[in-house]
Amino acid sequence: MSVGALDRVTVTRTVKSVVVAESRLSIDPGTVRGDEPLSGELLRVNSFGFVGMLVRLEDELGVTLPDDLFVGRAFTTVDDLVAVVLDAVEVAR
Numbered sequence: 001m002s003v004g005a006l007d008r009v010t011v012t013r014t015v016k017s018v019v020v021a022e023s024r025l026s027i028d029p030g031t032v033r034g035d036e037p038l039s040g041e042l043l044r045v046n047s048f049g050f051v052g053m054l055v056r057l058e059d060e061l062g063v064t065l066p067d068d069l070f071v072g073r074a075f076t077t078v079d080d081l082v083a084v085v086l087d088a089v090e091v092a093r
Contacts, residue, residue: 006061006089008082015082018056022049034079043078050075063088 016029023043038045045053054065065088075081 006063008086011061011085011089012082014057014060015085016078018053018060019043019045019078019081022053032078034077034082036078037076038078038081039076053081057085061085061089063092066091 012034013029016032019038020027020029020032020043022045025042032042036042038050057063058065063085065084069084069087069091073080073084075084
C-alpha cells in the first residue's frame with residue numbers, strides 16, 4: 001500500500017486489527033473503541049508485544065515509524081497508537 005493512499009480510516013482499521021491479533025482475541029476489530037486501553041480488560045498488549053505490533057504496522061502499511069515520533073508520548077489507548085502512525089504517514093508524504 002502506498003503511503004499516499006493511507007487515510008485515518010485505513011490506519012485505524014489496520015491498527016485495530018493488529019491490536020486484536022496481538023491480544024489473541026476472536027472479535028471484530030471494528031468493535032474496538034478508540035479509547036480502549038491497550039492493556040486493560042479487553043486488550044492485553046505488553047511492552048514486548050507493542051514492539052512487535054509496530055513492526056507489523058510498518059510492514060502492513062508500508063510506513064516507517066521513526067524513533068523520534070515516540071519521544072515524550074504515552075501509549076495507553078488504541079487512539080494513541082493510531083495518532084503516531086498518522087504522524088508517520090504525514091512525515092512520509
